[in-house]
Amino acid sequence: MKAHVYVTLKTTVLDPQGKTIQGALKKMNYKGVEDVRQGKYFLLTLEPNLEKDKVKAEVERIAREVLTNPVIEEFAYKLED
């Protein structure tokens, strides 16, 4: 089983890295991009044969306690068999 965890800055937090990418895209003549925000992506490979409920709880705990800085970031995750 795999878990995809996406960590992004909260929308209220300024993202200078994203702004830099957006500026670069504009200068390089890519059209139509209004905004860019950068985040992190983690692919966790989990042991097989675990109960889905347990996996869910564990992934959520890892995302919340280790992968995310709760002051400025938020996370989303998706499980995949």
Added chain:
Amino acid sequence: MKAHVYVTLKTTVLDPQGKTIQGALKKMNYKGVEDVRQGKYFLLTLEPNLEKDKVKAEVERIAREVLTNPVIEEFAYKLED
């Protein structure tokens, strides 16, 4: 319209950052994680009222030419209205 772009190291490329996270999780007593790989996540906000085909082509071009280092990385993307 929004585009979610996920950039990851190719599976053949060693990911020391992911390995470090995996080691940390193990030491911190989180169970069941066999492997961790870290990637980047970009959220592009695109101008409204663009044709879906055009957006798709443009996002693909941006991901391929700007956001990804084709030597060691690969990308996936998802469009959302």
